Amino acid sequence: MLPKRAAHDYQQRFERWAGWVVLMSALYGMALLVRVPLLGQRDILPIETGLYRLAESLSMLGVAALLVTFSLADGGLSVLLLRGARIGYIVAGRAWAGIALSLLYYATLRDFGGALLIGAHSGMLLALLSRNSGVLLAYPSLVWLGVFFVLPLFGVVAASLGQTTELGLVDLSAPSLANYQRLIMPVGVSGLVYVNIFVRTVWIAFLTTVICMVIGYPFAFWIARQPERWRNIWLMLVMIPFWTNLLIRTYAWVIILRRDGVLNSLLIDLLGVISRPLDLLNTPFALLLGLVYGYLPFMVLPLYQSIERLDKRMIEAAQDLYADPVRTFWRVIFPLTLPGVVAGSILVFIPAVGTYVVSNVLGGGRFFLIGNLLEQQFIGAAGDKAFGAAFGAVLTVLMLIATLVYFRLGRKVSYT
């Protein structure tokens, strides 16, 4: 336990910082005021209509007045805090009010940057008041995830409940689950078309993951067994393709695989094994080849990590107890490296589900996967954003569940 004096100092330090934070908000509050008249007539995003209605009654003048009030109050609060007054509860109230103000400010003026500043700043106050350095350290990434992941996700879910209008906007006036219904309704003579697209994409991603594992595991094992100075060189070689853009690497495969490509001319002209060029592009083979090639490093690196950390004495112990190599592997080595297997599989599976570039370039557009469907709905001719959003929402939720289950699985086995 800290001596009383030190504990007091420690608390004081957080409050000092809070004082500076509040002082800053007093200053930029005034700066934002200048922007108010400039931001008066902004377009409304279709998805924001609800928010807009909420703010319709509020005039710009009202928001300006609120900003002034906040700035003045912040000025006072900061002086008090910096002089060491113990007003934690008042500051917490100010922080929550600031978050509410940021929403209002955005609804009225549609100034995302300003609203983010007010909201994030108020959140910072709360983090400081918690007097917990952990929370404070995590705060920037929390803001990042909240703003660029959670908020947009809510946007997607909201849009999925609406209806796309003739003009390509999303109408949220009559929310319904119609888009979700459409996902699980049979279409024409082809049955559950959308479920089919989903299943075939997941199947391809699954195959990619399994192949990556089968290739990557022995490879990672082999690297881990190399003399120390060689390991880094091998790892470097694994990573080198990453220095090039995925699209370019994928097009390189087109040059290799196409009918008058490198591979065919090698087989025909140099080796004389075949007389007619093989059709290699646009086949499931090419698609899987491209995916495995693109994502293999994601599998090898985490696998290498956990294999390298493997305690050699465990293996020796297994051998001393007369376990044959197969048994040693399945009962000792594999369970111990399971964290790497789980991490690698997730890192491969998730991007493989979202594949678009690889399947289009190497599959010649013949494989219609989730990525294609989403592209069609959002920036393609179908242009039904609400339906696309429903598909996206279902995909996100299912991936989340799958990942959680998988993580749980990995943890259970590795510790028993």
Add this chain to the structure above:
Amino acid sequence: MAKRLAILALVAIWSTIFAVTNAPLRAQQLDSVLYVYNWGDYIDEELLIEYEQQFGVRVVYDNYATNEEMFAKLQAGAEYDIVFPSDYMVARMIALGLLAKIDQENVPNRKFLDKQALDTWYDPENFCVPYMWGTSGIAYHVSLEEPPDSWAALFDPEQVAKYTALGGINVMDDQRELLGAVLKYLGYSANSTERAELEQARDTLLSVASQYRYFNSADYQETLLPAREVIISHAWNGNTAKAALLTRSETYPNGEWRYIIPKEGGLRFQESICVTARSPRKATAEHFINFLLKPENAARISNATGYLSPNIGARDLIDPLLKQFLPTEEELARLEWIRPLDSAGRRLWDEIWAEIRIGS
């Protein structure tokens, strides 16, 4: 005030530079920068540099791949001055108040444009200025002994088998184009929303789709056609012209690719140059548009992209190779505009399309 001062300062600087270099002085006061948002590969980019050098306006140039992408960006608040939407998107953007009406007096070079191109279904009030137009039909390799003349080359099982054996088929990965073409083949409108007609189109496509080598409407003119990955392709005229330009050789001085508009009729589209409603630089935008409409510049755009210009003045200046891609009056009469569908129609199309794509 500060902005105006900045502009004045820039004007002063630029006029000094031009006085020194003896370049022509600007006739009017232009903004220092212009934000232009165009399709990829849809201009001669040298022109942008020339415009910057001649008029001292910095052109910030970005690309998009689909109308919907551009539309989404603008809606999300991107501040471009000039965009190049296609026909139906022009109509939609006008309806939503996203476009400003171009002042025709500020674009005198409009006089070079074909009157027919100005009289469109999508922009009766002439908010925008036509930029380029094109058709979709069939591209084929010159080595084919019998050139195709009908959509049957792509949709009749016997002919599909024949062309597959000869070297393969590419069709566009675009529901409006591909389904539209099948509908034309069956004798219907390319904008049909009749379930029975669309289902017939679906069945026609499903009976042949597994034989197509490619579904590519993105880069086939630069990848598939020049490399002869296919022998025949569902194609836009401009892209075929591009492929022909890329394959010019001593054996084939006119390139290796030819283009036909099938006897059942093809589809047509037109892109316009538009000024966005939110643009604070409308006068400069109009000045830039006028620059693009100069016959020699329009011809250069045509030569770089392979597409047809509605600019009559440009017709004698374009690459002779491109002239063979000009449709005749009779072919023109067979073309049908791609029109926007209503919500129900769009959903029907989308479902039919999904059925085709998972069945192929």
